[in-house]
Amino acid sequence: MKTENYFTLKEFQLNNNCPECYSNYGLQLTFKQKISDTIFLKAVTSKTINKMHCNNCNTNIYPICWDSDIERVVAYHQRAVVTKRNLWKLKPLAYVFIAVDILIILAIVLIMTDAIRL
Ligand SMILES: [Zn+2]
Structure with missing residues (x-):
């Protein structure tokens, strides 16, 4: 069970002309960073994606529509954007899993050292 979120x-906000409606005040560039979410762990990965949307004509602007000016601006922001460090957090189930492991190991050790007789 694994989901990927951003x-x-x-x-x-970009001042470039929108390739769809030619407005020069609607373009918005968003950088998103990927989160890996499993049943045991939630982690921030180093992977980023970017999305461009025009708020004037309400259209997603895909890279195939970008002109060289937009590409330059995106590349500029891409270099400037600082990603979050690779943070991760164990979920409660992971702690339960670790606790059960410790108990099993403890039981094996006690049985092998004859502290407990079956
Ligand atoms: Zn537009």
Whole structure:
């Protein structure tokens, strides 16, 4: 069981012309960073993606539509954006799993050292 989520790292308003509606005030560039979410662990990965959206014509602007000016601006922001460090957090189930492991190991040790007789 594993899902992949993204959280918004940074948003920029661009002054470039929208390839769809040619407005020069609607473009918004969003950088998102990936979170890996499993039953044991939630972790921030180093992977980022970017998305461009025009708030004027309400259209997602895909890289195939970008002109060289937009590409330059995206590359500039891509270099400037600082990703979150690889943070991770154990979920409660992971602690239960670790606790059970410790109990099993403890039981084996006690049985092998004859502290407990079956
Ligand atoms: Zn537009």
